Amino acid sequence: MSETTVQPTRKMTRPATVTLKHVAERAGVSPITVSRVINTPDAVSEPLRLKVGRAVEELGYLPNRVAGALASAESRVVPVIVPSLSNAVFIEVIQGVQDVLEVEGYQLLLGNTQYDLQREQDLAATLLGWSPAGVIIAGLRHSERTRAMLEAWRRPVVEIMEYGGHPIDMNVGLSHYKAGDSMAQHLIARGYREIGFIGGGLTTDYRAMQRFKGLDRSLARHGLPRRPPFTHEGPSSAQVGGDAFVRALETDPELDAIFFANDDLAVGALLRAQREGIAVPERVAIAGFNGFGIGELMQPPLTTIVSPRKQIGQLAATKLIARVQGRDDGTACVDVGFSLRIGGST
Template structure:
């Protein structure tokens, strides 16, 4: 390709159209005043030369102290769990509509990587930053404060936020799940989960679950926690281990629907009837679980909506606040 030829610049368009650079710039941004004829001439020149504006220069020149570029930085912990693509979908959808572009970083649930990513994203002078969860390194917070930009923390509302917070209470999710199981008469309840040291939200759900269970007088009988990320395979294997150890459970709470689906397959393979021999309860409201012969009992979370609201609030401006979007318990047929 033409690595040799200089790219077309605003000055070229100005020369070609016969107007000044400022005028062309105004027309291109549809800002300030100019006549219809001018706009047409400029459009013509742009088309003829194949001009593509250079936003690097634009953002640098524009008020660099305040919201510089039309970029929004997004840091998510993972892409392996469907939750995050869903959040991204909501974010990019709403962001596109408001003319923003998304720069994305994946932290692998590592606070240090999150910090590095925040620093890297900040160097593009984004208009705002979107993070996941409320827990960050002190240095990350310092960077954020110094940058003086809007920040959204998604998913978790169980604690104080830096600026905007959009999500729901993971603790309340755990409590609601426990209440449901107890109300249905289950007493010998176990837990199958993935790495709570890394996925802090899963930890908060479990804490809420256990607390609610204690409150009713029944405790958690046994638990099986895997170190790996959540997956159906991990869920199936973990439930197998749990049942080998403690066969007389009557219900199992899973850290999420991926794990629960693995649990479902485990029961199918053992020929155990659900929910009579064993009840299953998940978390997330994955599409797949609705297609199961027996729909999974789970908690449906407003993932897409969280992304959308986060993006909209970021674009709209407004006071710092915490927005709790709640969740819905889906009774299903497995618990």
């Protein structure tokens, strides 16, 4: 029996970190030629584009856009820093931002602070190192270090979700105090007098706390009973809302209306009320905040404050791009307002 000799195949090696120099060596051209092919492909011949393209594909080379941005002090990246990715509110805001950025040829870079100001500070420091065109960041409350960084950075900054005084640069949002006051006015006009508030993580979700304060101040003006908010730690959900609703009624049987910090909690309360046989609004009225579509599908439909979330994202991105391009987009601060959607739950 004769032996078969198998010639070893030439194994294609790939550097741990692929650079433009490695691509040039694989293609048999100079690094400056590779740079020309990548950055101005129309200026080189098709055979050369194909040769360099094969080397790029074989090595898995990714052009270092960050280095280019740092060299030119320009970037087409815009970080968007939000406190949560599990909350549909911020998903709609992000979609609004992306709609505008994509049309203008910019890319969105996402950061999630989890309602932690120290985490926000760390994210800001990291993301600013990418030399972005500008930054969109949720809220007007930041650590002193974060605020100092963004002020010293001297590029466009848009603070979103709430409207108030002394923004770092630009501001697009709504007054959560006014939203809480508006809901209080509605409930009082309907004849409710024992009004409570349920929200989660109010020590960190300060915009929800602003809504409570707006409600509380309105109750004080009308000489009505005032209560501390019923609160819990952790993220909001329908399950949490249902449980908190039952506990609140057991703790304070006088309650005849409850304003929930968001629609997730309020929808959970409506579902739990149905299961427990608690009549809404005859026994207790239920109201929410955000204006999610699911509230309109509930029985009875949920009364809620509608916040224009996607519009906030679109306006913030539009103002940022206008500033980057040297155009004056009008006033630096925009109050997008809100609307009250009255359902059968109140």
